[in-house]
Amino acid sequence: MSEKSKSIVIIGNGISGVTCARNIRKQDPRVPITIISGETTHFFSRTALMYIYMGHMKYEHTKPYADDFWKKNDIQLRQGWVHSVDYTHKKIVFQNGDELSYGTLILATGSKPNKFGWPGENLEGVQGLYSYPDLLSMEKHTQSINRAVIVGGGLIGIEMAEMLGTRNIPVTFLVREKGFWDNVLPEEEADLVGRHIREHGVDLRLETELAAILDDGKGRVKGVRTGNGETIDCGFVGLTAGVSPYIEIFKGTELETNRGILVDEKFQTNLPDVFAIGDCAEFKIAPGPDRKKIEQVWYTGRMHGETLAHNLTSKNQVSYQPGIWFNSAKFFDIEYQTYGHVPAQPREGEWAFYWEDASGKMALRLLFNEKDQVLGVNAFGWRMRHAFFDRAITEGWEADRVVSQLHKADFNPEFHKKLHRLLIAAYNKEKGKSLTIPKRSFIQKLIGSRA
Amino acid sequence: MKFLQNTGLTLFVLGLAIFTAIPFLGTWELDASMVKETTKEMHREVMVDILTPMYDKTYSSQFAFISEYSRHFEAYNESLKAEEKWDQVIWDDYAFPLTKNASEGPVSASPLLFLFLSIGLAVLGGLLYILPLYRNETAGIKNDGIYFSSMKARGWLGIVTGTYLIVFYIILYWYPEYLANLVIMVDPLSEVLSGGPASQWFLYGLIYTLAILVMGVRMFRKYRGNNYQTIRTVSVMFFQLSFAFLIPEILVLFNMPWHDFKNIWPLDYSFFYEYRLEGMISSGALGMFMLVWGILLIIIGVPIFTYFYGKRWYCSWVCGCGGLAETLGDPYRQLSDKSLKSWQIERYLVHGVLVFAVLMTVVTLTNYFMEFGLLGQATDQLHSIYGFAIGSAFAGVIGTGFYPFMGNRVWCRFGCPLAAYLGIVQRFKSRFRITTNGGQCISCGNCSTYCEMGIDVRWYAQRGQNIVRSSCVGCGVCSAVCPRGVLKLENGEESGRINDMPVIIGNNSVKLKS
Numbered sequence: 001m002s003e004k005s006k007s008i009v010i011i012g013n014g015i016s017g018v019t020c021a022r023n024i025r026k027q028d029p030r031v032p033i034t035i036i037s038g039e040t041t042h043f044f045s046r047t048a049l050m051y052i053y054m055g056h057m058k059y060e061h062t063k064p065y066a067d068d069f070w071k072k073n074d075i076q077l078r079q080g081w082v083h084s085v086d087y088t089h090k091k092i093v094f095q096n097g098d099e100l101s102y103g104t105l106i107l108a109t110g111s112k113p114n115k116f117g118w119p120g121e122n123l124e125g126v127q128g129l130y131s132y133p134d135l136l137s138m139e140k141h142t143q144s145i146n147r148a149v150i151v152g153g154g155l156i157g158i159e160m161a162e163m164l165g166t167r168n169i170p171v172t173f174l175v176r177e178k179g180f181w182d183n184v185l186p187e188e189e190a191d192l193v194g195r196h197i198r199e200h201g202v203d204l205r206l207e208t209e210l211a212a213i214l215d216d217g218k219g220r221v222k223g224v225r226t227g228n229g230e231t232i233d234c235g236f237v238g239l240t241a242g243v244s245p246y247i248e249i250f251k252g253t254e255l256e257t258n259r260g261i262l263v264d265e266k267f268q269t270n271l272p273d274v275f276a277i278g279d280c281a282e283f284k285i286a287p288g289p290d291r292k293k294i295e296q297v298w299y300t301g302r303m304h305g306e307t308l309a310h311n312l313t314s315k316n317q318v319s320y321q322p323g324i325w326f327n328s329a330k331f332f333d334i335e336y337q338t339y340g341h342v343p344a345q346p347r348e349g350e351w352a353f354y355w356e357d358a359s360g361k362m363a364l365r366l367l368f369n370e371k372d373q374v375l376g377v378n379a380f381g382w383r384m385r386h387a388f389f390d391r392a393i394t395e396g397w398e399a400d401r402v403v404s405q406l407h408k409a410d411f412n413p414e415f416h417k418k419l420h421r422l423l424i425a426a427y428n429k430e431k432g433k434s435l436t437i438p439k440r441s442f443i444q445k446l447i448g449s450r451a
Numbered sequence: 452m453k454f455l456q457n458t459g460l461t462l463f464v465l466g467l468a469i470f471t472a473i474p475f476l477g478t479w480e481l482d483a484s485m486v487k488e489t490t491k492e493m494h495r496e497v498m499v500d501i502l503t504p505m506y507d508k509t510y511s512s513q514f515a516f517i518s519e520y521s522r523h524f525e526a527y528n529e530s531l532k533a534e535e536k537w538d539q540v541i542w543d544d545y546a547f548p549l550t551k552n553a554s555e556g557p558v559s560a561s562p563l564l565f566l567f568l569s570i571g572l573a574v575l576g577g578l579l580y581i582l583p584l585y586r587n588e589t590a591g592i593k594n595d596g597i598y599f600s601s602m603k604a605r606g607w608l609g610i611v612t613g614t615y616l617i618v619f620y621i622i623l624y625w626y627p628e629y630l631a632n633l634v635i636m637v638d639p640l641s642e643v644l645s646g647g648p649a650s651q652w653f654l655y656g657l658i659y660t661l662a663i664l665v666m667g668v669r670m671f672r673k674y675r676g677n678n679y680q681t682i683r684t685v686s687v688m689f690f691q692l693s694f695a696f697l698i699p700e701i702l703v704l705f706n707m708p709w710h711d712f713k714n715i716w717p718l719d720y721s722f723f724y725e726y727r728l729e730g731m732i733s734s735g736a737l738g739m740f741m742l743v744w745g746i747l748l749i750i751i752g753v754p755i756f757t758y759f760y761g762k763r764w765y766c767s768w769v770c771g772c773g774g775l776a777e778t779l780g781d782p783y784r785q786l787s788d789k790s791l792k793s794w795q796i797e798r799y800l801v802h803g804v805l806v807f808a809v810l811m812t813v814v815t816l817t818n819y820f821m822e823f824g825l826l827g828q829a830t831d832q833l834h835s836i837y838g839f840a841i842g843s844a845f846a847g848v849i850g851t852g853f854y855p856f857m858g859n860r861v862w863c864r865f866g867c868p869l870a871a872y873l874g875i876v877q878r879f880k881s882r883f884r885i886t887t888n889g890g891q892c893i894s895c896g897n898c899s900t901y902c903e904m905g906i907d908v909r910w911y912a913q914r915g916q917n918i919v920r921s922s923c924v925g926c927g928v929c930s931a932v933c934p935r936g937v938l939k940l941e942n943g944e945e946s947g948r949i950n951d952m953p954v955i956i957g958n959n960s961v962k963l964k965s
Contacts, residue, residue: 015894048895055596056932057900064894064913066790166595199589298893303958310961323959328891330934333591333676337891337936383936386889390956411888411939413930415678447759447882448942 006031008312009092009102011082013037014046015298016278017108019305020312025073027313033074034100036092038081040132042067047298049135050159054166059132084249087271104312107250107261107269107276108305111243111296113156118239120213125221126237129156138236142169145235149173149224151210152241153180155329158193160238161202162332172203172232174210174224176241186344188354189378192363193331200332213237243296245280258282260294265319267308275312277304287320290341297327324393325376326386334361339389340376342367350375353399353430355423357381362419372399382419383411403427404435414448452583459579466572473565474632477556479516481505485552494541501527502549510553517550517628546628547651554631562636569636570661577665581672590676592932594901602855603782609855617852624843627651645703653700659775660696664688666778673781679927679940683767687774695771707734710741713769715748717808718869720837723815753869754876760942761883762873763925770869772862775851776903777926780859784928787858787905794905797865797922804841805871811837841866860903864922874921882942883925884949885918887911889956892937898929912937915953 008024010017013035021033035043048062070077081095085105092100113128115121125141127134138160142148148164150157153175161171177183179190180197197204209227216222223233245260256262256270260282267275278301283293295304300322307320328337342365346352349370356363362381369375373396377389388409392402406420424435483499483506490498501523510516524545531540558565585593601608622629634649637657641649667688674680694713703709708730716722722745731738756764766773811833818830850862863870877883885908892915898908904922908929911918918929918938930938954962 045894045896047893048897051895051897054594055599056592056594057896058598061896061900064896064909196589299890299957302890302955303960306958307960318960321958321960323957326890326957328893328935333589335934335936383888383939386891386956390889411886411936413677413679413927414940415682417678 006103007101008033008104008106009100010035010106010108011037011092012108012110012278012280013040013043013077014108014110014278014301015043016110016301016305017106018043019302020106020108020277020309021075021305022073023306023309024313025075027309029074032076034076034078034102036078036080036082036100038079041077041079042070044132046130049129049132050163052135053139053163082249085253085255085274087254087274090273103273105274106308107274107280108278108301109246109280111279112246113239114152114242114244115239116241118210118213120215120221121239123213123215123221123237124219125235126213126239128239128243129160130243138163138238142167142236145169147172147232147234148236148238149232149234150238150240151224152239153177153182153206154240154242155181156243157238157240158197158331160240161197162200164236164238165200165202169236170201170203172205172234173197174208174226175204175206176209178207180204180206182344184344186342186346186352186354186365186378188356189363189365189380190344192356192360192380193334193336195360196332196334243279245282245294247280265321266311266317267304267320275308277301277308283320287322288325290325291322299326324390326390334381335383337379337382337384338377339384339386340367340374340393342376342378353403353427355426357419357422364419364423366399366402368399371396373397374399374402385409385411400433400435404437407437452586455583456580459576459581462572462576463580464576466569466574466576469565470569470573470633473558473569473636474513474629476558476632477554479510479513479550479553480508480555481516481520481549481553482507485549489548489552490545491543494543494545497527497541498545513550513554513629513631516553517546520546520549547631550628551631551634554635558632559635562639565636566640569633570658574661574665578668581665581669584669584672585675593673594897594932597782597785603785605786605856609783613852613855616854617848620843620848620852623651623655624847630654641700644697644700647703656696659771660691662779663691663771663774666781670778670781674931677927677931680931683927684778686768687770687777690769691771691774702737707737708741711771712741712744714771715753715765715869716745717805717812717872718770718772718867719745720808720811720842720868721834723812723819724834725815725819728819753873754880757873757876757883758881759883761881761923761925761940762870762877763883763923763940765873766863766870766924767926772846772850772867773924776854776859776863780851780854780903783854783859784903785858785900786854786856787860787864787903789899789902789905789907797905800865801867801871801874801922804845804866805868807837807841808868858903858905860905860924863924864904870922870924877923878919878921882945882948884941884943885911885923885929886939886941886943887915887917887953888937888939890915890958891935893935895934897932897934898938901928901932903928908938915950915955917948917950917953919949 008031010021017035021035024031024033042063043065044059044062045064048057051057052059052062080098083093083095085092090102092102111130113130120126127137129135129138142164147170149172150160151174157173161173164171179187180194182190194204211225211227213221214223214225221235221237223231224237225231247257247261250257250261254271255274260280261269261276262284263269263276263281264284265287267277267281269276279296281304286293303322304320307318311317324340326339330336350367352365352367354365364382365378367375374392376393377384403424406423410420421437424437427433428435481502486499486502487495504523505519528540598604602612603609630651634651634654637649637654641647641653667684670684671681690713695711699709699711721727731742767777814833815830845866846862850866853861892912894909894913896909898912902908903926904924906920906923908918925940927940930940
């Protein structure tokens with residue numbers, strides 16, 4: 001095969017595409033790899049965009065690899081927007097007319113913010129927050145405004161509220177549901193986050209829908225009207241009602257798509273030598289009983305990239321098989337981690353133990369099946385050791401065992417309040433048990449031994 | 452609240468302005484009795500003679516006084532040098548004590564008033580500004596707007612601050628005579644503590660300690676809710692106030708050598724110098740204790756504590772340089788360079804200084820035990836080169852003056868020989884590590900950005916690898932600023948501490964070693 005026919009081209013320089021490129025390069029020092037992105041020349045951490053707006057970091061700090069990393073690893077970076085792909089002749093056509101041939105094509109184009117056809121959704125000052133250009137636009141459109149309205153109670157919405165708060169811009173936060181992110185969080189957790197949002201001075205309106213975004217007559221937003229007819233004046237509207245695969249250029253082509261680009265368990269699309277990974281991919285069959293067909297988090301993007309890289313460089317082909325689910329987020333000051341599956345509504349035969357600290361900012365939910373085996377955990381303001389719950393959930397540890405070992409799961413900084421003591425007391429009281437924490441000797445405490 | 456803070460800021464700037472103006476206040480008048488009082492017996496006659504033209508003249512500025520003094524003094528020395536009468540040349544520096552004695556005016560008339568108007572107002576203003584910080588805000592990371600700040604992101608305020616500090620250090624180390632009035636101002640305080648008049652080092656120690664105390668209070672406000680930061684800050688405040696400032700002065704009161712019990716060779720590079728050894732040996736039981744304690748810290752304290760806790764037990768909990776960096780320097784921690792290049796430079800420099808310090812000490816001790824039969828001249832030369840280049844220029848001028856340019860740990864990272872020694876132990880034989888929490892890293896970069904030692908923490912965290920680096924001082928800020936709970940400072944079992952080939956948890960399809 002010629003170099004050209006072997007060459008790998010990746011569209012999209014997010015975590016999926018970049019992880020895939022890095023892992024291919026580790027296994028194969030020679031195959032030509034090109035990463036195309038219209039957004040930025042270099043890979044940056046999308047999750048860190050908010051910190052640039054808040055002044056915690058500058059754009060360059062969000063780049064996980066130094067600029068010379070790509071040259072050192074012989075990975076070509078090409079900035080440009082793709083117009084279309086000619087699958088027959090295996091080439092990519094750029095918007096500016098340039099062409100690029102590929103041997104293997106990996107689509108990792110990510111997502112775009114959802115718009116549901118609201119009147120005025122394309123006005124100036126109305127936007128989502130997903131890409132670097134979105135950030136620049138937000139910076140531009142939030143100068144000297146008196147209020148911002150955020151629509152949609154998910155992770156990006158709350159981040160936007162936090163961002164605007166640091167610029168002292170009053171925020172009204174419209175959430176259609178009864179609680180914040182309550183399609184994911186059980187009631188108590190949704191409440192806890194809701195209280196914290198209000199504590200930060202955000203005007204949180206639950207069970208409130210957006211009816212229309214109002215034009216100031218010059219094509220710029222001047223306010224919104226809610227479902228119950230109220231008008232709220234604002235100079236900026238953040239649309240954060242989820243994201244969907246960014247696949248406009250593939251729709252209506254021979255590439256098979258649904259909501260995303262349809263792939264099998266090896267990320268193969270319906271076309272030979274074309275694969276899709278990350279947010280833009282939609283599995284024909286969900287990769288696990290509790291998993292979605294479209295996985296849109298950082299961690300799954302990374303795993304898709306790792307797995308496809310393996311298949312492209314190894315004779316031993318594997319199917320994508322994610323392990324125990326995990327995710328994390330931060331709601332203003334409250335960190336959230338989850339391991340395993342904790343649905344918003346408990347299912348038949350499952351039971352949960354929920355503990356909340358008196359401060360109302362630290363909480364833990366442990367979910368068990370009918371055999372008392374742990375299924376998942378939601379932790380708020382309480383850092384947990386990933387390895388601990390990965391193992392406990394995989395091995396199906398029983399409730400008492402999990403609760404009495406929580407001190408080993410604790411990942412809070414040293415000298416933090418010992419939350420597991422409080423939790424174990426609450427658990428004993430509620431369940432009529434007498435679990436204890438093994439006592440550590442003075443010497444063990446002194447040297448910080450966990451044995 | 453804003454009113455209180457603005458008042459505080461105004462008072463601070465006013466205090467700083469008065470502090471800066473004080474050296475210029477008053478007049479200078481020298482007479483023979485002052486010269487007799489100040490000079491050593493062997494120089495007395497000559498000094499009284501060569502300064503005769505200055506007596507009973509009133510100088511309205513210190514510049515005029517000092518330049519006149521230098522003219523006479525240099526003229527005398529130069530003529531001797533020209534005649535190669537090296538043994539008669541006066542090597543002692545009398546400019547500082549003479550300028551101090553000759554100063555007359557408001558400062559010497561009411562030193563305490565001026566102490567209050569300068570350092571006092573600055574401290575008061577600083578506290579007024581700091582105490583209301585983040586009031587009515589929830590506990591959490593307070594890094595908002597750092598990169599928009601002129602002070603904290605190398606804007607003009609940062610440049611002015613850095614320049615002021617650099618100039619202050621240069622005057623302090625090499626032209627202390629210009630600080631004479633400021634030293635007069637703290638004389639009464641020195642009298643109370645040590646029973647003697649102040650030197651420029653007493654002035655410096657006082658400012659240094661107050662900076663750690665006031666900015667330590669700021670740390671409590673900024674990192675509220677993080678007990679590790681609070682306790683660590685209490686620790687550096689305590690060690691600075693007691694061990695570095697009060698105890699040494701009180702020792703002097705009891706006719707003991709000035710001694711900082713927590714300072715360890717080779718940071719305390721003069722520990723084995725002849726005058727220090729003589730001082731300790733001739734000071735009875737307490738002096739012997741100083742000597743034995745100092746040596747025990749070097750050969751037993753450092754390895755044992757570092758084995759159990761990492762170098763943080765010293766660098767970010769006890770050390771004075773570390774104490775200043777962690778309090779006064781905290782606003783600048785994000786300015787450290789994270790590039791691979793700077794890591795390379797760091798390793799050459801810091802280990803180079805360690806080698807220099809060790810060699811110098813070996814020569815010094817050899818010379819000492821051979822009763823100066825050998826290398827007498829060379830030792831003095833080495834001492835003055837080290838003192839100038841490392842002790843003063845590197846640790847002081849660059850170490851602190853460069854806070855607003857290169858972050859708060861320039862000295863600790865690139866220059867401190869003790870940090871190099873602690874780092875070697877930490878890297879190769881310690882229970883300390885920063886544990887990375889499975890696969891939770893999102894590569895955001897907060898950890899790397901806020902690492903004062905310039906460690907690219909994210910490089911390790913995003914591949915699931917624990918951070919075991921000789922330079923890590925264990926300040927805990929990477930863990931504090933991590934939005935996803937990925938990093939934890941821990942002392943634990945040695946096995947599994949260094950995981951060079953980590954596997955990120957969560958993907959069962961393949962087990963990839965990063």
